Amino acid sequence: MWNTVKAKVMGLKILHGFCNYCTQRHASVGVWVNRTPEKHRRCGQVPGKTRLFATRNYLSTEPPWRVLFFGTDDFAVESLKLLSASRDSNDRVVESLEVVILSNDVPVKKFADQSKLPVHIWPLGDLQGRFDVGVVVSFGCLLREGLINQFPCGILNVHPSLLPRWRGPAPVFHTILHGDTITGVSVMQIRPKR
Template sequence: MWNHVNTRQLALKILGLRCHKHSRACVGLLGEKPQRSEYKHCRLCSTSAPPWRILFFGTDDFALESLKSLTATRGTNESVVASLEVVALSNNVPVKKFADQNGLPVHIWPVVDLQGRFDVGVVVSFGCLLKERLIRQFPLGILNVHPSLLPRWRGPAPVFHTVLHGDATTGVTIMQIRPCRFDVGPILRQETYSVPTHCTADQLGATLATRGAHLLMDTLKTLPERLANKVEQNQTGATSAPKISISMSWVSWEDQTCGEIDRLFRAIGSRIPLRTLWMGKTIKLLDFVGKCDISLSGTKLQFQKSHGRPPIPGSIIYLKMSNTLAVCCKDDWVGFKAVVLKKRLSAADFYNGYMHHGLTGKPSHQPEQCLFISNRTETSKGTELKETIA
């Protein structure tokens, strides 16, 4: 049989004002009609403990790890997710495809009126600034999973800059979004991680995606407590992590050491091939093998006798035994197994076709034909990739 309490509970649910079953503030004392202040308190009751109604904003594979973790907890006894919906930038991103496959409601950006439908938002690798009027529609605000130890590496490409600059330590941060600015909000949780030696940005990003998803779930379990103890970011040590640009791929043989070229390749090599100039033409450098051991008494000396000069940055030697092009840089030599000049060429093909006179069997004595040239003009430009790399 329905009574006044049940009727009021149903009415509150229809209004989107979820209440706890035994909340006195929701039903009024002894079944009395709740006052306006009690309705406000009822709204607070609905966001005092999990499970939460969550709206997830994301795009790429990094974001997908957090979405998978949120999806996996639905319906379990200790779930922190009451409901889960997704905001995507387009129909062709991994987050949108996963949501469709798993029956999650999807909204294509931008979204407008969400008032009363969600408790908290979660943003992971989304790439769009959120305005204050959107953030205010979430009683517990909007959280962000960021793959760095903020305030270091604020911006869209923290993982790439971590590898590029040789950071020994990184981590993940759970922070609260502030309107109209990236990565400046208060910190709820942080976890450090030692960067493995010689790891690539792709490898590091995959690891941090998993760790970030775990940290997000732990944060949601005790979210009110975490919000009460959030800490504002220290401006000291803040650094910027802008989008990866094509201009970064040009190797400067005179200025960059073996270690710097190695980090550049591990940071961007899977997305953008390293580049140099060969007789005025752009050449892409592939299959980087790191530092090459060129002894002074062997190949270097032979090069000097053949060309009448000691090797200078950009000088090229073909190492037949390992089928490698060794290139002189600021402090030593680095090697590549293949290049692209009109088409992909192995080191042997490039040597035979461009560095060596195949008909006479004599090496070229023209200095420019055994030299890679740094492109000073292109390295000064800031032509950015259209895609957002997080």
């Protein structure tokens, strides 16, 4: 199948068309790709001199984004505060912000209520087209592939350790219990099966 101008793949804005195989294969590189017919033997397409340019603008709509935040504890509240403040700032990175929680008695719920943010209780239904990006901070549940794929710009996970050390639950407790003198925060993109 052939992609035309402004196709979107893997959260990258594609300025020129390319076949699906080559777009999937080369979009994340972020450079001009000039493929001649002999380079397309795998997909069987003959693009001639079609070019692909991928930029890190994450979605053709560009900011501000519609954000769905997944979180529970006080650590998550700090990230939620920054996202909430961005709605009212001059740069307007966040257009709308909604929150997903596991139960009603968590600090994120309290902050969301104070800030008049819409709150959803886990598990979620279909979100297709409602949000551009997800942010997960201290949520405690694995997100299934079908949910991850509903966010065109992907999902970011804020993790309170320098990965790979103390990956998984309770990284702050492990950092303290093991007497680590250096720690930090890792931000990563969530992908299905990774």
